[in-house]
Amino acid sequence: MSQQLNKIATEASAEPLRVVPKEISVHKFGGSSLANAQCIERVVAILKDNANLSDLVVVSANGKTTDQLFALLANDNDESEFNQQLELVLANQQQLISELLSGQNEHELLSALSADIDQIKLWRSNIELAAQRNNLLAFGEVWSARLLAKVISTKICPANAIDARQVYILDSTNNFQLDESLSQQNLVNKKVTGQLNILTGFIASDEQGRAQTLGRNGSDFSATIAAHLLNASNTVLWTDIDGIYSADPRVVPNARKLHRLENSVAKELGRLGNPVLHANTLNPLATHNIHLHVASSFAPTITGTEIGAFGEIAKQEISVTHNNDLLYIHSDEFTADILAQIELRFQPLYQCVDQTCVVLSQQFVDLALQYLEQQQLSFSQKPVSLIAVVGYNIASRGEIKARFKRALTGEPIAKFVGSENGHSLLAFFDDACSVEFVNKVHNKVTKDTRNIGLVVAGLGNIGQRFLEMLPAQLTRVHALENVHLVGLATSKKALINTDGIDAKHAVELFSEQSKNYDNKQLVQWLEHHPYDELVLVDITPSSAFSDLYHDFFEQGIHVISANKSAGASDPENYHNLLAKMELSKSKWLVNATVGAGLPINYALNDLKQSGDVIEEISGIFSGTLSLLFANFDGSVPFSELLIDALEQGFTEPDPRDDLSGLDVQRKLLILARLAGYDLALEDIACENLVPEFAQKLELSEFLARANELDSYYGDKLAQAQQQNGCLRYIARFIDVDNKISARVGLEILPNDHAFANLTPCDNVFLLKSAWYQDNPLIIRGPGAGRDVTAGGLHSDLVNLCKELAVTTKAVEIKGIN
Template sequence: MNDENSAVLRHAAKNHLAKLAGNIHKFGGSSLATATCIERVMNIIREHCQLNDIIVVSANGTTTNALFHLHQLSLSYAVQQSESLVTGVESEPSKTLREQFNQALRALAGEQKSLIEALLNASTAARLSEQLASDVQVISQQLLANPDRFKNDLLAYGEVWSARLLSALLNESVCPSYMLDAREFLLLADEKASVIDYAESGRAFAALQKRNSLLIVTGYIARNKDNQSCTLGRNGSDYSATIMAALSKARHVTLWTDVDGIYSADPRKVPQARKLHRLPNAVARELGRLGNPVLHAKTLQPLTQHNSHLHVASSFAADISGSEIGHFGHIAKQELAVTELNDLILACSNSFYGDSGQRAVQEFAPICYNLEQGYLLIPQRQQKALSQWLASYGNQVSFQPVAMIAVVGHSVATQGDMRARFKKALRQQKVLHFQPASNKHSYIAILAEPCTTELLNTVHTRMTKDAKNIALVVAGVGNIGQRFLTMLPKQLARVTGLDNVHLVALAGRTKALINTDGIDLSNAYQDYQQQAQVCDSTHLLRWLSKHPYDELIVVDITASEAFSNLYHDFFAHGIHVISANKWAASSSTDNYQQLLATAEKNTSLWLGNATVGAGLPINRTIKELLDSGDEITEISGIFSGTLSWLFQYYDGESPFSQLLAQALAEGITEPDPREDLSGRDVQRKLLILARAAGVSLSLQDIECQNLVPESLCDIPLAEFLQRSTELDELFLQHLQRAKAKGCAIRYVARFINKNDKIVAKVSLEQLSEQHAFTQLTPCDNVFQINSQWYQDNALIIRGPGAGRDVTAGGIHADLVAMCQQLNHRQPQVKLPA
């Protein structure tokens, strides 16, 4: 055993996380199919398991199918043998079947031995190979002699071999483990319904447990009261996992399978199926009842009395967030799925009215029923049993082959709009009945014809077209952030593209309010003030990387360079960003290009219209021009609302320092006015627009005129304000020189790209009184774009370039644009090769 790996798991068992030990992990047959698959499972165990956890296993790969095939051969051989007994001579068909049986058994044994030898060291492999040979001998002797009586014992070998191999491999290379055959403790109270005797099973299990070791348990098998082997049905290992959770009171069960979650339809049939990240227990049970290919009807039954969460994840992509089933709030309750079943029978009889109908429902648990109209909908396999049951009443019954399609969601059958949409989607079909399930979590249509893949896709599209859940995280809860939150409820109510947007987190500098089930919009900021917890970037990233939504958008309304440094992690996790924060878009060229590349690689969207011009659509306009084939040759304008206000009002009649003090008092400048007068903010904005125009520039490439004399740059703020009169003569001279030419002074940003020569600068310019840049309302921004299409008559965008309302409005415009793009995205279903 590897001491280092063992030490890691031993340490995990002692730390805080070990208090949650006793989780269940189930690995399906496809997850254990080959040596490569098993090695992948070993890595998952190292990463996700702790000592005292329980691992439930299925048979490796197609082993169960092979065992069923052996049983079929043995039955055929038994028939031939009975005929041979009459003649006293073994017939040729009998000899052929016996040889086929022996060949199939040798092939199965060879596959198992290959796994053993590929994964284990020589001594351990020899021991397991010896045990395998002994098992094969028992099968050879018992199955041909007693095919029916030995059937369940035969089928149990698949799980026994799988558990034995995994336990041996763990002991060799990871940590202490031991294997339990579920038949040693798992007792069925009702074999027909596979109901567990939890009291007796719990006592037997407790006596067999060992501490500080991983337990490997066989799935799929149990024993009855006569101590005979029983199976829990195909896919019964999932049921075994949740049974083990009930016995051990585990808080979490993870089903590691070959798909990365539960989908809104079978992804093998519906390419546009989307992952259901979180499902309420009741909805999941209904999906399993109605034939979901991942969830099975019995799987969730053991969890109904326990506060356990069920996870479905892919062993082929363990880093991808799967689906979770448990107790959730309103976001999870909005999830919708569409499922279908063919090979059904619509049974109609007078016996299905009243009390006798209730007895039929209890006996056969139909898919749906209507005791007022006298029908039950059942699988075809139940037809014979139902006929025999009805014979005792002497009533006639009619059977009609049918199919069904259903929409499944929390209380969906009570939602009139959903029922109407479902009926509209099926208006071209011959529907015999529409029937709500008794639990109201599905609305079922009984079809006279089989449900085709085309119909399933059509109904899925129409029912789930607005079902995508988009989560919103707002970082920055200052003036603009608060205004954004105030506007949010009205925006969500009136803009169609925002139907399924949910505010799930508010983050400030040192604390955050995170609610996976959604934050009440009517009281969001107040809840943040009262309930926010200390939260650093590591904590926030950990939560964001595991978010349970179709899409997640971070709205950055901070002015923090440190927060902008998180964008790489956001994009790496496929998270989208809306920026009012200028730092990332004006960072170094290398960093900016890396951000774009990471976002593109992970299909993350990044919008930042509010980084320049508040709510004015300058970034968006540049993008639209480029996307339509235009070439931009010049961008110029007044990009600072503060400098716009100062120079629009400065006429030389009053000292510049007096005007600056007024602007500071009215909150028009930054707390330190030198931030505005330095031109650095305008320089960054010009860089952002130049990059948006497709030109690779850095901040150093843009010449910047600082309007603060060097003698005033590095002194304390209080001293600067006291000495601000030193600015008066400087600015008066600028103004007088301009007036002498019939001009005004304005602080202008210019980017020119002509004949592959680039000029970029921000500076104080003298402009005619008739120039577009001088005819502004104070605080306005103006942007002038010259391009191939706009050469002689430039495109001008003008309006307020600062303010809570316009900036928050600009961010909301980006939110609408981003959600429209996300809602039109096709989901990418991840299936194993």
């Protein structure tokens, strides 16, 4: 909310409102969103969280009010039925007012309602009800706006109800087109500065002052007209479903939400009868860069669908729509002028190339037939159904077209065509499309259209190598076909692009376009990401960044970690993470936290899931310590080996981080937890290889005095050589009869031991289990390096995407009947 509205609301309710930018937004609420007192209170809360004083709110009639008013017209000739229906209308409105208001506010609205009911009775007694049809229907929106404005005034801020009949002027001589100039002037004049303005939807007036309506679902149209006239930046259609789906979710339970739709595709969906988008809704937005959002007032925190000008990712979206209530009209007497009138007035879904037929929606059938009879044409008609695949330039996307045709194999198709605009493929049938058939087509056509957003955090040595490998991986690995790089982040800067980042130039683009950010900003963006799935690859060493996993998992974001912090965190934090991950059905892959790209995690998971019981995990888990002790034979002092490894990049910037044993200790903890053991870091004894005198020195002083380590390590080596052995830094976890011992430290091993003869930098993992006793399972290979670690992350990414590809989420529709 604006600061001004924030101040007003704080004074009124002592509950501060969120500050949002001051660009004008239009919020439209449908009848189901305003159906009862609870719904209206929810709308008030939504406005409090999302609106600005300069915004405009457009409302439909409450609940079924419009249907009830139509019933009055239908019962005009039956006094008893009419009076009974009018009493129902009155009772419903009185109940809404009394549940939401009290005192003077309640009295004012009840008095106004009583006057309106008297007016309806007067029209009927004067036999004027049919002539006053549009004014009668307008009461639904008028009552809704009046009530909401009064409730907002009592709970948030001053509000003003505006009757659209005094704003929108339609030119009856020009097919009832909107007089934009006059309507814009009226709207500006009617808006009251310093108040939240509530405009009635659905209704308008002609130039002679006669009430007109914009048709069923016309409130959406009213909202986008207002956005156009006010040059608003955003329009939100708050409805009973949280977005546009790849099919009607009431018919196709596995339909997926289309988070972003390109304008022309959304318009085509509306033209073909999408249950959420009205055919005319998008027209007023065409001349301005106005984004349209579809969101649910029943679940306002769930990100809905955004409609606007988007890039390639959004343009890949595919949906299936169907309509069983169409009429096919054929005539050899159609002229160009008649077809032009049909196009203008009745919005045909299809017109034959040879100009002999049209297909119309049921809402236009009566008027169209009346028009054709007036033209004294000879024509035939028959009911038909339609199933269509809709997507950006879909008529030229050969694979999708082929899939659609394969899905239609064996069906009695009356006609198969592409739309004139190229954004849909249409199949007409003489019989209705069954639920099973619609589901079949949707499944076959949209099977791999899900979009997976990829965010990479950490652009150091490994992160850059991961990005270098990414373009080739995206091209050659089928599981990554729908993966799009959309975010890059370091500890201070981030580049987020919902239309995608060119993976081939990712580092360059990050250098040119990244901006400063904080963790709160990152979490807020990720919370509203426009993808079916979002995967974050954490290649940072930061424990602070790993704290964000709680937010990621709460939002259903999947995490691939090279960062060991979360996996080795304290038990309470670790179990909380697992619980949140389970609740949101997120995935957390940690293969690269231990052993770089070696499949130790996969081996443990496979054995555990197969019913085996792990009894021992041991080995050399540090590539750095493996290198140092493999080369330490006494010919070169230990300090020289250490400094040389540092200069070649084989150690951490402070080599004491390797020598402390903490890294190995954390890796053993991660593996023990993956094996099913509930351990804490302090349960694993750790030998620190940094002598006490050197532990608190500044790095520069430690490196300058590194030669003082030589006698310490020389003594260790001499002891090993006396036993015909060698030094190795070993991790051991052992479970014998439920007695657990866990330790990482320096050991003397026989020279022929499996851990003794390693290629420098190698890791080795030994697993003993109920199944692997006398001959343990050993996994050995490079445990560090750019290629193998980045490769391990790519392995996790591929496996995660394969798992997501077979995961389906049934649509949960909140609030819809």
